[in-house]
Amino acid sequence: EVQLAESGGGLVQPGGSLRLSCAASGFTFRNAWMSWFRRAPGKGLEWVANLNGDGSETYYLNSVKGRFTVFRDNAENSLYLEMNSLRAEDSAVYFCARDLPGVKSTFDYWGQGTLVTVSS
Amino acid sequence: QSALTQPASVSGSPGQSITISCTGSSSDVGANDYVSWYQQHPDEAPKLMVYEVNNRPSGVSSRFSGSKSGNTASLTISGLQADDEADYYCASHRRGVLEVFGGGTKLTVL
Numbered sequence: 157e158v159q160l161a162e163s164g165g166g167l168v169q170p171g172g173s174l175r176l177s178c179a180a181s182g183f184t185f186r187n188a189w190m191s192w193f194r195r196a197p198g199k200g201l202e203w204v205a206n207l208n209g210d211g212s213e214t215y216y217l218n219s220v221k222g223r224f225t226v227f228r229d230n231a232e233n234s235l236y237l238e239m240n241s242l243r244a245e246d247s248a249v250y251f252c253a254r255d256l257p258g259v260k261s262t263f264d265y266w267g268q269g270t271l272v273t274v275s276s
Numbered sequence: 277q278s279a280l281t282q283p284a285s286v287s288g289s290p291g292q293s294i295t296i297s298c299t300g301s302s303s304d305v306g307a308n309d310y311v312s313w314y315q316q317h318p319d320e321a322p323k324l325m326v327y328e329v330n331n332r333p334s335g336v337s338s339r340f341s342g343s344k345s346g347n348t349a350s351l352t353i354s355g356l357q358a359d360d361e362a363d364y365y366c367a368s369h370r371r372g373v374l375e376v377f378g379g380g381t382k383l384t385v386l
Contacts, residue, residue, distance in 0.1 A: 160321075191375075200278050201314070201322065201365050203375035215374055251321065259327060261310040261369035266321040 158182040158265045160252050165270030172242050172274070178235040178252030178267060186210070186230040189255035191263060192237045194248035194272075202248075205237065206255065220246075242274045279376035280305065280366055287384040293354040296381045298366030299347060304376055306347035310369035313342060313351045316380075317362045325364075326351060353383070361385040 164176040178190070191206035205226040207214040214226050225238040235252050249271050253263040281299040288294040298305065298313075305311055311329045314322040324333050326342035329349065339354045349368070353360055366378040 200379040201316075201367070201377045203367075203377065206374070253322075256324070256327060256333075259310075260308075261367065261375050262312045262324065262327040263314075263322075263367075264324050264327075264333060266323070268319075268321050 158254065160254065160265055160267035162250060162252055162267045162270040165250065165272045167273045167275065168242055169276050170243060170274055173238070173240045174242065174272060176237040176239065176250055176252075176270060176272070178237075180233045180235065180252075180254070183254070183265075185228075185233040188257065190228065190235045191253050191255060192226060192235075193251045193253060193263075193266075194246075195251070195269070196245070196248040199248075201251075204250070207235075239272070242272075244274050246272065247274045248272060278379035279370065280368060280378035282364075282366060282378035282381045284379070285382045285384065287386055288353075288356045289386045290356050290358065292356050293352060294356060294383065296351045296353075296364055296366075296383070298349040298351070298368075298378050300349070300368055300370075300376070301347055303372075304347075304368040304370035305344065305349050307371060308369055309344070311342065311344055311349040312367045313340075314365045314367065315360075315362045316365065322365065356385050358385050 192204040249269040253266040256262040256264040313326040316322045330342040
């Protein structure tokens with residue numbers, strides 16, 4: 157059974173940093189494209205970043221470029237999102253998801269999410 | 277403001293059918309068949325319901341179907357059930373941006 161579990165969320169001050177983790181199991185992690193999404197209070201889902209199986213290709217939402225870094229540890233079956241220079245507008249529940257193999261722009265398994273609150 | 281436009285809410289009675297629209301542009305919905313739909317119950321993970329416009333993942337009920345015409349995609353749910361009450365999001369691939377979503381539609385089963 158495919159499982160994804162995020163952790164690492166919390167309360168952080170504007171300008172601060174946070175690292176989110178996503179523990180994966182039930183599939184061959186090193187072969188999977190993985191993505192991060194977020195859902196801000198009262199707003200819809202938003203794609204944040206993704207990367208390929210070996211981590212050599214990464215893509216980001218324009219508003220997080222230069223501040224967020226997505227990376228993975230295939231030996232640990234884990235995905236990460238390093239978030240720096242956090243802003244109030246980054247406050248959201250963050251989800252990790254697996255890209256459906258062989259199908260572009262489709263995400264077949266998601267975690268439950270971890271809440272990030274940026275506030276002083 | 278989300279990249280794709282969905283109605284904020286729709287409602288229907290058990291057994292009825294409803295359709296949720298998702299309007300984009302010639303750069304996303306109208307440009308390819310990478311349109312997907314997700315269901316999200318409160319405090320739960322999103323669930324993939326339809327992908328590539330009209331394909332259903334294994335385990336998703338045939339009551340859920342998708343279609344597309346021009347820059348607008350649609351999700352139809354037939355034979356509404358109480359458990360269908362949830363938020364629904366459409367998503368599409370957009371050239372140069374990668375993934376864009378709609379703002380979500382809250383489905384209420386009356």
